[in-house]
Amino acid sequence: MKVIVLSSKNYENQSTNYGDCILIIHKNEMVVYDCGHEEHAKRVEAIMKKESISKAVGVLSHNDSDHFLGFIKLIEDEAIDYIYTICALKYVDEIKEACNDTRITRESVKRHLTEKFDNIAQLSGHIKNIYQDDSHDLIDDEIIPGVKFIAPEFDFAIDVIAKAIKTTVSDSYGDETTMNAASVCLLASSKHKTLLLTGDSIFENFENHLDDLTYIQAPHHGRRSQIEKIKNYYNENCCTNPPKFIISDNTGDSNGGCKDYRLLKGFAYSKTEDGDIVIEFDQESDKKDNIRTLGIDLCKFF
Secondary structure, rough: OEEOOOOOOOOOOOOOOOEEEEEEEEEOEEEEEEEOOOOHHHHHHHHHHHHHOOEEEEEOOOOOOHHHHHHHHHOOOOOEEEEEEOOOOHHHHHHHHOOOOOOOOHHHHHHHHHOOOHHHHHHOOOOEEEOOOOOOOOOOOOOOOOOOEEEEOHHHHHHHHHHHHHHOOOOOOOOHHHHHHHHEEEEEEEEEEEEEEOOOOHHHHHHHHOOOEEEEHHHHHHOOOHHHHHHHHHHHHOOOOOEEEEEOOOOOOOOOOOHHHHHHOOOOOOEEEOOOEEEHHHHHOOOOOOOOOOOOOOOOOO
16 A cells, blocks of 8 residues: 655645645555645546556545545546545435524525535535445445545534534634534555544544554644644553654645644654655555654653
8 A cells, every 4th residue: 555645845836725635545546535726636647547547536525625626627537436525415404403403494404505515516426425324324345445434423523514504603613614623534554554534624533543553644734733632642641652743734825734843843744845745555664754753752742
């Protein structure tokens, strides 16, 4: 298995927010986890050609444009047939109940969902749901060998979405927007190495899946508050071998991204600011993973 976290370092306009695009490759199969810009999509297609991959599978963590826009080109070019994400419109009744407000009608829920999930609505006919129809559990089957869904749990997602469509409450969940909070998360595993992909999620969405990780994507392009919660988790659990942070920050001149890498003091990390991040799961060591630290003992936490 190989993972490539695409960098916008060599793209023409460095002020643009190109967003995330992370590729998981297993032999002649590929998962595209988010694709935030057409420039990313062009590179995905070039890598598919190089790797002799005819079709990839898409996974959209959430509705934001900097995770979505490149999928349009991949669909149009038939590089991808379908994209997994949360199909909120399947759960109008459950979301209405979770709103706990008699003034909210079924039709208003549908209207708000269409507005809130406007990007996903453009992919009609190319969307697959991450939940099983009968139980609402996450799909058990691996998307490709070694890659599976681990979050959000159904009830958590419904609660977050319900809050997103209620106009009488703040459009936030903790310190993230409601749309970010319940990002679809993936776990990739091969050769005793594991990588957790988090999108723009909040810590509470994936906190039950932090043990025995080799790598973890720093949520929301390296959002400080989420990194601090992850660090605190490993500190409080006396973990002597914490995972290495993968920071996908192609946010250009936007307000996103990791602005102060001193935040990662004591942890190994790799960032797209330096170029593509390539992780070869079959390697015995991380010597080619572009991993760096701030010169601090990795077992010491601050």
